[in-house]
Amino acid sequence: MRQMLDKLAAQESRRTLGDDALAERAARLSTAYLDGRARPDQVRWVTNQNSRWGSCTPSERTIRLSHRLQGMPEYVLDYVLLHELAHLLVPDHGSRFWALLEAYPRTERARGYLEGVAGAARLPHVPGARSAGAPEAPAEPGEVCG
Numbered sequence: 001m002r003q004m005l006d007k008l009a010a011q012e013s014r015r016t017l018g019d020d021a022l023a024e025r026a027a028r029l030s031t032a033y034l035d036g037r038a039r040p041d042q043v044r045w046v047t048n049q050n051s052r053w054g055s056c057t058p059s060e061r062t063i064r065l066s067h068r069l070q071g072m073p074e075y076v077l078d079y080v081l082l083h084e085l086a087h088l089l090v091p092d093h094g095s096r097f098w099a100l101l102e103a104y105p106r107t108e109r110a111r112g113y114l115e116g117v118a119g120a121a122r123l124p125h126v127p128g129a130r131s132a133g134a135p136e137a138p139a140e141p142g143e144v145c146g
């Protein structure tokens, strides 16, 4: 029985980083690529965020990542995390923002990966099957946040 519980615990920890580990990862990324200047108060997973991979509220210094990133390659997760960290320093997506991400060597690759995932996710939807509500503006593929 004990063996089984240990095995379950190991599986659990392999499956995903907890919020604490996520915060630790954010701190490491900030140190490595942003001179440690981005210091979020809170970094956590959310399950109710389906149109964006991540979001940042600079005024509250909080970062939320979509649970859909769980299980994706680490360089993709790191890119989204770094992207949101950079928003603590530059809230928009202007040239100053992208300059901050230049230090991360896999920005383009991660963006390509996310575009692929977003594209594949749209495939099963039949054109014209949209609900009658507000027209759904398709998000820019691979856009991390709004």
Ligand SMILES: [Zn+2]
Pocket: 083, 087, 093, 144, 145, 146
């Ligand atoms: Zn963004």
